[in-house]
Amino acid sequence: MKVWEFMTKKIEWIGADDTVYDAIERMVNKRIRSLAVLYPESSDQRGVVTARDIVFKVLGEGKDPKKTKIRDIACKPMVCISKDESIERVLEIMKELNIARVFVCGDGEIVGVVALMDVMYATLIERARSNHNNV
Amino acid sequence: MAKEWLLSSGLLMGWSLGANDSANIFGTGVASGLIRYRTAIFITAIFVMLGAVIEGDKCLSSLKSLSTLSYLEAFVALLASALTMIFLTFLALPASTSQAIVGALMGIAMYHGSPDFSALSKIVTCWVLTPIGGVLCSVILYKPLRLLLVDRVKSLVARNRLFFIGILATGSYGAYSLGANNVANVTGVYVVSGLLSPKLAVALGGLSIALGVLTYSRKTMMTVGKSIVPLDPFSALLAVLSEATVLHVFTQIGVPVSSSQAIVGGVIGVGIIRDFRTVNFRIFSKIIAGWVITPIVSGILAWGFFVVYSIF
Amino acid sequence: MFKRLFSSEKHERVVLQEMRKHLELLERASQCLVNFLKTSDRTFLDEICEIEREGDIVRRDILSVLYKGAFLPYIRPSLYRFIELVDETLDLVEDAARLLEFVSLSQPLQDDAFQIAILNTEMVQMLIIAFDSFVEGDDLKEKILAIRLYEKRIDDLYHDLFSRLFDIPVENFWQGRGLADFLSFLVKISDLVEDTADVLSLIHLSLS
Numbered sequence: 001m002k003v004w005e006f007m008t009k010k011i012e013w014i015g016a017d018d019t020v021y022d023a024i025e026r027m028v029n030k031r032i033r034s035l036a037v038l039y040p041e042s043s044d045q046r047g048v049v050t051a052r053d054i055v056f057k058v059l060g061e062g063k064d065p066k067k068t069k070i071r072d073i074a075c076k077p078m079v080c081i082s083k084d085e086s087i088e089r090v091l092e093i094m095k096e097l098n099i100a101r102v103f104v105c106g107d108g109e110i111v112g113v114v115a116l117m118d119v120m121y122a123t124l125i126e127r128a129r130s131n132h133n134n135v
Numbered sequence: 136m137a138k139e140w141l142l143s144s145g146l147l148m149g150w151s152l153g154a155n156d157s158a159n160i161f162g163t164g165v166a167s168g169l170i171r172y173r174t175a176i177f178i179t180a181i182f183v184m185l186g187a188v189i190e191g192d193k194c195l196s197s198l199k200s201l202s203t204l205s206y207l208e209a210f211v212a213l214l215a216s217a218l219t220m221i222f223l224t225f226l227a228l229p230a231s232t233s234q235a236i237v238g239a240l241m242g243i244a245m246y247h248g249s250p251d252f253s254a255l256s257k258i259v260t261c262w263v264l265t266p267i268g269g270v271l272c273s274v275i276l277y278k279p280l281r282l283l284l285v286d287r288v289k290s291l292v293a294r295n296r297l298f299f300i301g302i303l304a305t306g307s308y309g310a311y312s313l314g315a316n317n318v319a320n321v322t323g324v325y326v327v328s329g330l331l332s333p334k335l336a337v338a339l340g341g342l343s344i345a346l347g348v349l350t351y352s353r354k355t356m357m358t359v360g361k362s363i364v365p366l367d368p369f370s371a372l373l374a375v376l377s378e379a380t381v382l383h384v385f386t387q388i389g390v391p392v393s394s395s396q397a398i399v400g401g402v403i404g405v406g407i408i409r410d411f412r413t414v415n416f417r418i419f420s421k422i423i424a425g426w427v428i429t430p431i432v433s434g435i436l437a438w439g440f441f442v443v444y445s446i447f
Numbered sequence: 448m449f450k451r452l453f454s455s456e457k458h459e460r461v462v463l464q465e466m467r468k469h470l471e472l473l474e475r476a477s478q479c480l481v482n483f484l485k486t487s488d489r490t491f492l493d494e495i496c497e498i499e500r501e502g503d504i505v506r507r508d509i510l511s512v513l514y515k516g517a518f519l520p521y522i523r524p525s526l527y528r529f530i531e532l533v534d535e536t537l538d539l540v541e542d543a544a545r546l547l548e549f550v551s552l553s554q555p556l557q558d559d560a561f562q563i564a565i566l567n568t569e570m571v572q573m574l575i576i577a578f579d580s581f582v583e584g585d586d587l588k589e590k591i592l593a594i595r596l597y598e599k600r601i602d603d604l605y606h607d608l609f610s611r612l613f614d615i616p617v618e619n620f621w622q623g624r625g626l627a628d629f630l631s632f633l634v635k636i637s638d639l640v641e642d643t644a645d646v647l648s649l650i651h652l653s654l655s
Contacts, residue, residue, distance in 0.1 A: 009558075010607055030607075121596045128573060128593035168520035285655060289584030292459045294654050295518050367653050368521060 003090060004083035006122040007104050007112035011036050016047065016071035020058050023049055024065060034101055036110060037074045046110070047074035050101070080105040083112065087122050090114050141206055141330060142322075144213035146343040149321040151220035152232045153183065153347025156317065158356040159378060159398040160309035161302075163371045165356055169302045176352055178303065179310040180345035186314025187341025192333045194319035194391045199327050200254040201237065202244040208441075209328040212239040215436035216320070219429055224351070227358040228425035231393030232320040234262065238430025240324070242437035261390040265381060269400020270407065272377035277408045280376075285369060298368035305375040309394075312382035314341055319391045370405040377401030396426070458517035462526070463582050465509045469533050470575050472502045476540045477568040477636075483544055484561050492544050499541040506534050525650045532643040536636055543632040550625040553615065559608050563601050563633050570597040570640045581647045591648050598641040605634045 014023055014035045023035055037047035049070055057073045058065050079093065080103050093102055094116070104112040161175035204212065216235035223230035237258060244250040288297050322340035325331040331339070378397040385392045476498045483491035509530055513523055552560060577590035608630065617623035 009562075121600065124589070124596060125569075125573070125593045128589045129576065131589055168523070171520065291582050291584055291650075291654070292456045292463070294584065295459060295522070296456060298521075298654070299519055367655075368519070369655070 001087050001122045001126055002083070003081060003085045003087075003104055003114055004112070006087075006118050006125075007083065007114045008118065009112045011103075011110055011113055013038055014049065014070055015040065016069070016074065018070050020054055020065040020068045020070060020073065023070060024054060027051060027054075033115070034113065036078065036103065036113075037070055037076075039071070044108075045076065046078040046103075047071075047076040048078050048101075048103070049074040052100070078103050078110075080110070081114075082106065087119060087126070090119055094119070138206070138330060141210040142325065142339070144210050144217055145322045145325055146339065148213045148217040148220065148232065148236075149318075149340050149343025150347035150351070151217055151224055152317055152321055153180075153344040153349075154351035155220060155224045155230060155347075155355050156232070156313055156394045157183075157310070157348040157352040158358070159394040160313060160375060161306050162356045162358075162398075163374065163402070164302045164306060167368075167371060169298065169368055169371060170306070172353065172356065174303075175306065175356070176348050178307055179313075179352075180348045182307045182310035183314035183344050183348060184341040186311035186316075187318035187337045187344065188314075189311075190315035190386055191318035191337035191341065193386050193389050194316060195323050195326050195333060195336075197254070197258055197390050198236070198240065198319060198323040201240045201251060201258075202247070202249075202327075204240075204243070204324055204328040206328050206330055208243050209324040209330060211440050212236065212243055212324050212437055213321075215239040215242065215433050215440065218436060219433040222432070223425055223429065224355060226425075227354055228421055230425045230429045231262075231395060232317055233258075233391040233393050234426065234430040235433040236320045236324070236391075238433035239437040241430070242434035242439075243441065245434070246438050246441045258390055261385055261388065261392055262396070265385065265392040266396040266400035266403075268381040268384070269374075269377050269397045269402075270404035271400075272380050273373055273401045273404025274408060276373060276376065277405070280373060281369070298372065301372045302368070302375070305372050305379060309375050309379035309382075312379045312386065313394050314344060316382045316386040316391055317394065318344065323391075370402075370409065374398060374401035374405050377404060393426075458512055458515060462509055462512050462517045465505055465512070466526075466530065466533075467575070467578060467582075469502060469505045469509070469530065470571070470578055472498050472505065473533055473537055473540070474568065474571045474575060476502075476537055477564070477571050480540055480544055481561070481564045481568055483547060484557070484564055487547075489548075492548060495541050495544045499537050502534060502537040506530055522650050522654065525646055525653075529643060529646045529650075532639055532646065536639040536643070539632050539636050539639065543629055543636070546625050546629040546632070550622060550629050552626070555611075556608070556615070556626075559604060560630065560633060563604055563637075566597055566601050566604075567633070567636050567640070570594055570601075570637055573597065574640055574644055577644055577647055581651055584651075587648055587651050591644050594641055594644045598637045601634060601637040605630070 010032075012026060012030055012032055012035050014026060014037055016037050016039045026035060027033060034048060034050040037049055039045040039047065053073045053075065054065070057063075058068050079097060079099065081089065081093065083104050083106050090102055094100065101113055101115040103110055104114060157176065157179045160179055161170060164170045165172050165175050202208075213236070216232065216239045219235045219238075220230055220232060237255070241250055241255065284297060284301070285294075288294055318337050318340040321343060322331060322336035326333050326336045375398070378394060378401045381397040381400070382392065382394055476495050479491045479495045479498070482488070483495070510527070513526060518526060573590060573593050577587055577594065580587055580590060612627070612630075617626065
């Protein structure tokens with residue numbers, strides 16, 4: 001299966017100078033675990049902030065989310081792969097970099113994101129299909 | 136002329152046996168949609184007669200040991216038993232003809248003042264062993280039967296056919312064993328009292344049972360089948376096979392036992408292995424009630440009859 | 448009864464063959480819906496209606512063989528349920544397609560609907576795979592799980608969609624209603640396919 005077949009197309013964005021609290025609100029409302037970060041100073045810089053970042057770097061450290069800015073905890077640069085890549089490649093990257101999501105880019109634009117659950121879904125569906133053909 | 140009339144209570148007994156006990160064989164099958172009611176009673180009737188005629192004479196001797204009987208006493212024993220059975224069938228409780236007839240015979244023996252409790256004890260032991268035997272049979276046969284049948288046959292169509300034939304086969308065996316084991320309860324006392332030859336007794340007995348199956352078994356079949364447990368095809372098959380085997384074994388031993396106790400044992404055995412809540416306890420207690428009430432009521436009726444008779 | 452004993456397994460095989468045909472019709476219809484969404488070519492709508500009619504005929508054929516006595520009475524009710532569910536799903540595909548004639552979808556909505564329609568088709572394909580396993584008597588768990596995954600994914604997509612729906616301007620009540628109905632039909636298709644898969648699972652378990 002290719003990445004474009006099981007990626008999520010909905011990307012939520014947040015500004016680097018917004019507060020972590022804004023990010024938390026957004027994640028809760030949209031029921032997502034990561035946000036892509038836009039940097040006002042340079043239009044082609046991209047970052048990622050995940051629930052992990054928020055929990056371990058802010059809440060867990062006792063810092064005030066209302067006073068912390070996204071740019072302080074976001075990860076740069078964003079890891080991107082092409083939409084024609086395979087599941088296996090995604091898995092490799094996730095293992096290597098110990099991350100739970102990889103963004104999908106095409107023509108310099110972000111077109112989607114592939115998270116751990118997506119990889120799980122895709123693998124299981126592949127299994128069910130090939131399982132049957134091998135029998 | 137009078138002699139032929141004396142046979143009437145026996146035939147009534149056979150008829151009520153057929154009506155009541157056939158549910159123990161195909162009850163689960165019919166209630167869970169494995170076989171149609173009409174097919175079930177047809178098969179039961181045929182195989183019950185076969186069992187009665189081929190091996191039905193083996194259980195005659197244990198009844199002999201309980202009491203000597205005059206023609207009238209034979210008639211009354213069966214009448215008391217038959218009435219008890221009909222009463223219990225009407226209440227839709229499974230009841231044991233073996234217990235009914237033995238209860239009646241004990242009632243008569245007590246009237247004479249000479250109850251033989253040692254002969255009784257052998258019989259009662261067999262009664263107790265019946266449900267236990269049912270449980271053991273199921274437990275022992277579960278794995279081998281699974282390996283032999285279910286694991287070998289996987290495709291839907293094949294499995295469907297397997298269970299269809301399986302239910303027919305085990306049910307036929309069950310009906311055969313029922314005839315072989317219980318016909319003694321129906322016309323055995325006539326042999327004891329000299330009214331009928333063994334050959335004629337088993338034939339008439341078998342026939343009366345078959346008639347009962349064909350005419351009045353629907354109610355009990357639905358109750359027994361639905362209430363004990365909803366069984367999947369394999370479990371139903373196994374339970375019936377256990378019941379049939381237990382009855383057949385006791386036939387060789389020569390003691391008539393209860394098919395309803397055997398099937399309940401069989402079902403419990405399956406439940407133990409499969410680990411589900413097998414028995415609907417309300418119904419279970421109704422069944423126990425039936426087992427206790429039967430010999431007592433029957434005994435009292437028989438004894439009571441002679442008490443009243445002697446007054447006049 | 449003796450007829451049944453000796454009729455070999457013909458009735459049963461016929462039922463299963465026709466059931467697969469029924470499922471293949473659903474797959475075709477689903478694919479047509481995808482194509483219709485992509486191209487707005489009316490011939491796809493006509494094809495869907497044609498398929499739905501064929502489906503009705505197949506369904507009636509299966510039912511008549513079943514009534515004649517195929518399979519144990521024990522599993523017949525579940526087979527009936529399966530066939531009714533597939534029939535309902537076909538109806539839904541047709542209903543959704545018909546609405547598309549009148550409803551206009553803005554671009555982001557179009558993309559989402561398209562994605563859901565594609566997932567629906569894949570779900571049906573997986574259902575067919577599950578059905579084949581079911582007939583062979585093989586383990587169904589993985590295939591059923593895959594179907595559940597699809598349904599969950601569609602559900603997530605729809606929820607996301609739903610939260611944005613209220614901001615979409617519509618020309619009039621009927622456009623709005625048509626749009627809402629279309630989307631809910633699209634999603635209900637996936638629910639029904641999941642239910643259908645569950646029936647297979649049920650029969651498989653009860654016969655072991």
